[in-house]
Amino acid sequence: MNDPVADGLIHAFVIDDAGTINQLASDALDDWRGEQGTLWAHFDRSKPATGRWLRDRSGLDGMVREALLAEDTRPRVTIVGEGAVVILRGVNLNPGAQPDDMISLRMWVDRHRLLSMRFPKLAAVGDVRERLLAGDDLLTSGALLAGLAIAMTDRMAQVMANLRELLDDFEEQTVEGFRPSLLEALGPVRRQVIVLRRYLSPQRDALIQLTESTLTWLTQEDRARLREALDRTTRFVEDLDSLRDRFVYVQEEMMAWQSQQLNTTMYLLSIVSTVFLPLSFLTGVLGMNVAGLPGTEVWWAFGGVVIVMIAMALAEVGVLWWWGLIGRRG
Known part of the structure; x- marks a missing residue:
């Protein structure tokens, strides 16, 4: 069989x-x-x-x-x-x-x-x-x-x-x-x-x-x-x-959800860029290797520049807060 x-x-x-x-x-x-x-x-x-x-x-x-x-x-x-x-x-x-x-x-x-x-x-x-x-x-x-x-x-x-x-x-x-x-x-x-x-x-x-x-x-x-x-x-x-x-x-x-997370990330990057762009411009100008730059012979010049940069950053953050872009809405 x-x-x-x-x-x-x-x-x-x-x-x-x-x-x-x-x-x-x-x-x-x-x-x-x-x-x-x-x-x-x-x-x-x-x-x-x-x-x-x-x-x-x-x-x-x-x-x-x-x-x-x-x-x-x-x-x-x-x-x-x-x-x-x-x-x-x-x-x-x-x-x-x-x-x-x-x-x-x-x-x-x-x-x-x-x-x-x-x-x-x-x-x-x-x-x-x-x-x-x-x-x-x-x-x-x-x-x-x-x-x-x-x-x-x-x-x-x-x-x-x-x-x-x-x-x-x-x-x-x-x-x-x-x-x-x-x-x-x-x-x-x-x-x-x-x-x-x-x-x-x-x-x-x-x-x-x-x-x-x-x-x-x-x-x-x-x-x-x-x-x-x-x-x-x-x-x-x-x-x-x-x-x-x-x-x-x-x-x-x-x-x-994914798009919202991406938008939040891009928003934070935009805020950071807004804060640091003027500071980057200032440091770029002061970092030029040419004659005539102010403060090159003054001992307190570096500390003064740092204080100015901190003040600028705080001022920018304050303006962004006032406009409602960070920290609050409306």
């Missing part, structure tokens, strides 16, 4: 009308027939054997095979006869990965089978598999499809909650004042929001198309669960729009 992982097949289940679940080995997959029950076969898209099986033994149309094996895909639904190519995206919760690096789940669904493929591992698929083996009512291809859509929104809810919490922290820290590290930390999180929005918006459209499709094997219960996934996805898109606006506001507040 071939190793299911080595040849691209991760798992294959046949669910009959009585709810009995039988797991198929890879070498038994070709013997499956629709009258045996609903088939759910899940593949690793990165394995060359997956492409060979789809091409040689799946019986799928060439356009369908290309869609399932394409390198870069966006969420969409394409109706082909009594079946559909369904491509959805789920958050990447694998260790060391970023949630916004969303994983594409490509599926072919018809009345009797659901063929799904992913790379890398998608947690939502594992959730549905556990539910199936635990005895949940996932007896048809439509129920499996709806279950996968719901599981992907469940995982997405965790990521959305984390993003909202992060943004709340950013807003609290913004009130306390600007820190360069805060602005640096804001960039990657804002990128997550943008990327998630990029994929969830077409995913919402794909779910709308599924719920409104004329596929006869989708039951009312399946459509109701798909509408639930659609409602959640719509809410996620609206939340991401709100988060994006809030991130812009936080970033603008940080930039305003």
Whole structure:
């Protein structure tokens, strides 16, 4: 018997009308027939054997095979006869990965089978598999499809909650004042929001198309669960729009703090320059190495010049204070 992982097949289940679940080995997959029950076969898209099986033994149309094996895909639904190519995206919760690096789940669904493929591992698929083996009512291809859509929104809810919490922290820290590290930390999180929005918006459209499709094997219960996934996805898109606006506001507040600090620094430098410019002029004149400079032969000349410079500096500070430029306003 071939190793299911080595040849691209991760798992294959046949669910009959009585709810009995039988797991198929890879070498038994070709013997499956629709009258045996609903088939759910899940593949690793990165394995060359997956492409060979789809091409040689799946019986799928060439356009369908290309869609399932394409390198870069966006969420969409394409109706082909009594079946559909369904491509959805789920958050990447694998260790060391970023949630916004969303994983594409490509599926072919018809009345009797659901063929799904992913790379890398998608947690939502594992959730549905556990539910199936635990005895949940996932007896048809439509129920499996709806279950996968719901599981992907469940995982997405965790990521959305984390993003909202992060943004709340950013807003609290913004009130306390600007820190360069805060602005640096804001960039990657804002990128997550943008990327998630990029994929969830077409995913919402794909779910709308599924719920409104004329596929006869989708039951009312399946459509109701798909509408639930659609409602959640719509809410996620609206939340991401709100988060994006809030991130812009936080970033603008940080930039305003930074600009204010810069203006304060420039203002202080201007005050210092105003005070020392006349003194620099005086010392420049007295420092010229030419004949005729006063006081060069008088012992108290240096002390006198220092006293004059201190008096000038105090006078300038007094004038600046009187004008309200330092020490007071108004």
